[in-house]
Amino acid sequence: MSSLRVTSPFKLGLWLLLAPLCLWLVLLIILPHLELLVFSFTEPEDGSFTFGFYQEFFLEPLYWRTFVRTAVMSIMATILTLLIAFPVAFYIAKMLKGRSKGIVFAMCLIPFWVSELVRTFGWMILLRESGVISNFLQWSGMSAGPVELLYTDATIMLGLVYTSMLFMVVPLVSTLDSLDDSYIEAGYDLGGTNWNVLREIVIPHAVPGIVSGCIIVFMLSLGNYLTPVLLGGKDSLWFTEQIYTQFITRFNWEQGSAFGLLLLLLSSLIVWAGLKLSGQSFAKTMG
Amino acid sequence: MSNETTIDLACENISKHFSDFTAVDNISFTIPKGSFFSILGPSGCGKTTLLRMLAGFEQPSSGDILIKQKSMVDVPPNKRPVNMVFQHLALFPTMNVEENIGYGLRRQSVPKNEIVERVAAVLDRVGLAGSGTKRVEQLSGGQRQRIALARCLVLNPTLLLLDEPLGALDLKLREQMKIELKLLQKEFGTTFVYITHDQSEALVMSDQIAVMNKGKFEQVGTPHELYYQPATAFVAGFVGDSNRWQGNIESADSATVLVSTSDGLSFKAKIMGDEAMSAGNRVEIFVRPEAISVNRTAPSTATDNQLVCQVETILFDGAKSQIIAVEEESGGKITVTLPQTSDFANLQQGDTLYLNWSTEQTLCFIDSSRGA
Ligand SMILES: Nc1ncnc2c1ncn2[C@@H]1O[C@H](COP(=O)(O)OP(=O)(O)OP(=O)(O)O)[C@@H](O)[C@H]1O
Ligand SMILES: [Mg+2]
Numbered sequence: 001m002s003s004l005r006v007t008s009p010f011k012l013g014l015w016l017l018l019a020p021l022c023l024w025l026v027l028l029i030i031l032p033h034l035e036l037l038v039f040s041f042t043e044p045e046d047g048s049f050t051f052g053f054y055q056e057f058f059l060e061p062l063y064w065r066t067f068v069r070t071a072v073m074s075i076m077a078t079i080l081t082l083l084i085a086f087p088v089a090f091y092i093a094k095m096l097k098g099r100s101k102g103i104v105f106a107m108c109l110i111p112f113w114v115s116e117l118v119r120t121f122g123w124m125i126l127l128r129e130s131g132v133i134s135n136f137l138q139w140s141g142m143s144a145g146p147v148e149l150l151y152t153d154a155t156i157m158l159g160l161v162y163t164s165m166l167f168m169v170v171p172l173v174s175t176l177d178s179l180d181d182s183y184i185e186a187g188y189d190l191g192g193t194n195w196n197v198l199r200e201i202v203i204p205h206a207v208p209g210i211v212s213g214c215i216i217v218f219m220l221s222l223g224n225y226l227t228p229v230l231l232g233g234k235d236s237l238w239f240t241e242q243i244y245t246q247f248i249t250r251f252n253w254e255q256g257s258a259f260g261l262l263l264l265l266l267s268s269l270i271v272w273a274g275l276k277l278s279g280q281s282f283a284k285t286m287g
Numbered sequence: 288m289s290n291e292t293t294i295d296l297a298c299e300n301i302s303k304h305f306s307d308f309t310a311v312d313n314i315s316f317t318i319p320k321g322s323f324f325s326i327l328g329p330s331g332c333g334k335t336t337l338l339r340m341l342a343g344f345e346q347p348s349s350g351d352i353l354i355k356q357k358s359m360v361d362v363p364p365n366k367r368p369v370n371m372v373f374q375h376l377a378l379f380p381t382m383n384v385e386e387n388i389g390y391g392l393r394r395q396s397v398p399k400n401e402i403v404e405r406v407a408a409v410l411d412r413v414g415l416a417g418s419g420t421k422r423v424e425q426l427s428g429g430q431r432q433r434i435a436l437a438r439c440l441v442l443n444p445t446l447l448l449l450d451e452p453l454g455a456l457d458l459k460l461r462e463q464m465k466i467e468l469k470l471l472q473k474e475f476g477t478t479f480v481y482i483t484h485d486q487s488e489a490l491v492m493s494d495q496i497a498v499m500n501k502g503k504f505e506q507v508g509t510p511h512e513l514y515y516q517p518a519t520a521f522v523a524g525f526v527g528d529s530n531r532w533q534g535n536i537e538s539a540d541s542a543t544v545l546v547s548t549s550d551g552l553s554f555k556a557k558i559m560g561d562e563a564m565s566a567g568n569r570v571e572i573f574v575r576p577e578a579i580s581v582n583r584t585a586p587s588t589a590t591d592n593q594l595v596c597q598v599e600t601i602l603f604d605g606a607k608s609q610i611i612a613v614e615e616e617s618g619g620k621i622t623v624t625l626p627q628t629s630d631f632a633n634l635q636q637g638d639t640l641y642l643n644w645s646t647e648q649t650l651c652f653i654d655s656s657r658g659a
Contacts, residue, residue, distance in 0.1 A: 191394035
C-alpha cells in the first residue's frame with residue numbers, strides 16, 4: 001500500500017507533463033484524421049458507405065499522375081538537399097572551431113527567421129520576367145528580351161531545396177559533431193584517401209543523421225503547398241494543390257479527405273521503403 | 288656507413304609553434320631500426336605534438352623529418368610508411384574486427400583472399416585468432432588494444448607510433464599489456480615510438496628513452512643510463528623515486544662537493560650535469576631510497592654520508608615497502624627502502640636507524656629553478 005502512495009504523486013506529475021502532448025495528438029492529429037477517414041468513406045447524398053472516392057483517385061490519370069510527380073520531385077529535392085547540405089554540415093562540424101562555427105551555423109538559421117511566404121516572394125522578385133536576374137541579363141546584353149525564370153520544375157526544385165536546407169543541415173551537423181576527429185585521422189593514417197575516409201568512416205557514422213534529415217525533408221516537400229504553387233504557378237501540379245482544390249474550390253470534402261489519407265498512406269509507404277533500403281529502423285534513427 | 292642504413296627515423300631540429308607558444312623546441316634525434324624508443328615527459332610537454340608531426344597531422348614550423356633517409360615534410364599522412372595507435376585507439380565502431388584490420392590492406396588494393404589470410408595471420412599473432420567477426424564494443428579493453436596494434440602491424444609499417452595507448456586501462460591490465468607490448472615489438476621487429484608520462488612503462492619496455500620537458504629533450508639514453516646517470520636535475524627527479532634536498536655548496540673540488548642543505552644537514556655529493564660548481568652555488572641533491580644502507584646499530588667504519596634517524600612511518604607495500612625517517616636535530620625527512628631481513632621484521636615507530644651511503648650515489652645538480 002505504501003509503495004502506491006509513493007508513486008502516485010509521480011504519476012500525477014507525469015500525466016501533467018504528458019497532457020499537452022496528448023491533447024495535441026488527439027485534437028490536432030488523431031481527431032482530424034478520424035474525421036477524414038469517416039468523410040472519405042461516406043456517400044454525401046445518403047450517408048452510405050462507399051469506396052468511390054478512392055476509386056476516383058486511381059481511375060482519373062490526372063490525380064495519380066500528379067501524385068507520382070509530387071513524390072518523384074520530393075525524392076529528387078531530398079537527394080539534392082542532402083548533396084548540398086552534407087558538405088556544408090561537414091564544414092561546420094569538422095573544419096570550423098569555436099566562434100566561427102557558431103557564426104556560420106547561425107547564418108544557416110537566419111533565413112528561417114523570415115516567414116516562408118516572404119522567402120518565396122523573395123525568390124519571385126529575383127526570378128520573374130521583370131525581376132532582378134532578368135533585368136541584369138538584359139542590361140549586360142546576355143539576353144535580348146525579358147527572361148521568365150518562374151513557373152518551371154527547376155524553379156520548384158530550387159524553392160523546395162532552399163526551404164528544406166536547414167532541416168537537413170541540423171541533424172547532419174549533430175551526427176558529424178559526434179564523430180571523433182581521431183577516427184578520421186586513423187582513416188588517413190592507415191592509407192585512406194579523402195574518398196575512402198568519406199565512404200568508409202564518415203558516411204557510415206552519419207547514416208542516422210542522413211536518414212532522419214531525409215525523412216524530414218521528404219515529408220516537408222511532399223506536404224508543401226506554398227512553394228510549388230507560388231514558384232510553379234497554375235500548372236505546378238502538386239498533390240497538396242489537388243487536395244486544396246477539392247476542399248476549397250470544389251467543396252468536395254469527401255474527395256479531399258480521400259486524397260489527404262492517400263497522401264499520408266503513400267508517403268508513409270515511401271519512407272518505410274526508404275528505411276528498408278538503407279537498412280535502418282525508425283527507432284534507431286530517432287533514438 | 289653501414290649504420291646509416293639502419294636508422295629508421297631521423298629528426299633534424301624540428302620545432303612547432305602555435306601562434307606565440309612553442310610546443311616543440313628544436314629537437315633532433317635518431318632512432319635505429321627495430322628499437323623501442325620511448326618519449327617520456329609530464330603532461331603538456333609537447334609529446335603528442337611531436338608524434339603528430341611524425342604521423343603527418345601537424346606540419347613542423349621548422350626542421351626536417353627523415354624516414355629511411357627520405358624527407359617526410361611534404362608527404363601527407365596517408366602516404367607515410369608510419370602508422371599510429373591512437374590514445375583512445377580509434378577502432379572504427381561501424382566495422383567489425385576483421386573489417387577494421389582489413390581497412391588498411393583494402394587501401395593498398397591487396398586482393399580479397401590475401402586480405403583474409405593476412406588478417407587471420409595477424410589476429411593469430413596477437414592471440415585473438417577467431418574473433419574476426421566480433422564487433423568492437425564486444426571486446427574487452429586489452430583485446431581492443433591488441434586489435435588496434437594488429438590493425439597497424441598488418442601493414443608492416445617502418446615506424447609504429449603509440450600515443451599513451453595504455454592510459455585508459457586499469458592498473459592490472461596495464462602491467463600485463465606492458466610486457467605483452469614489448470614481446471610483440473620484439474616478435475614483429477617493428478620500430479616503435481612510444482609516448483608515455485608513466486616512467487615505469489618507459490623503463491620496462493624501452494631500448495632508448497628520451498625525457499622531454501617543456502618542448503625539449505632533456506636526455507636521451509637507455510633506461511639504465513637515465514636511472515643511474517641522469518644528465519639534469521629534471522631527469523633525476525622525474526625518473527624513479529629520489530630523496531631531494533636543496534642547499535648551498537660549502538666547498539667544491541673537481542668531482543665532489545660538500546653541500547649544506549636548507550634543513551641543516553651536510554652531505555658529500557658527486558657533481559652532475561655540465562655546469563661548473565663552486566662554493567656558494569645553490570644546488571639540488573638527489574639520493575635514491577634503495578641506495579641508502581639501513582642499519583639498526585651504529586656501523587664501525589665511517590662512510591661519506593651518514594645520518595642517525597628515528598622511524599616516523601612505515602609505508603608497507605610488500606617488497607617495495609619504505610620507511611620515512613626523521614633526522615633528530617634538523618627534523619629533515621628521508622625515505623629509505625625497508626630491508627627485507629629479519630632484523631627489520633619488528634621495526635616500530637620511534638626506533639633508531641643508522642643510515643649511510645656513498646658520495647657516488649649522491650647526485651648534485653645546479654638548482655636552476657631559482658637561478659644559480
Ligand atoms: N592546436 C594547438 N593549438 C595551440 N596549442 C596547442 C595545440 N596543440 C597543442 N597545444 C599546446 O601544446 C602543448 C603540448 O601539447 P601536447 O598535446 O603535445 O602535450 P602532451 O605532452 O601530449 O601532454 P599529455 O601528456 O597531457 O597528452 C600544450 O600546452 C598544448 O596546450
Ligand atoms: Mg598527449
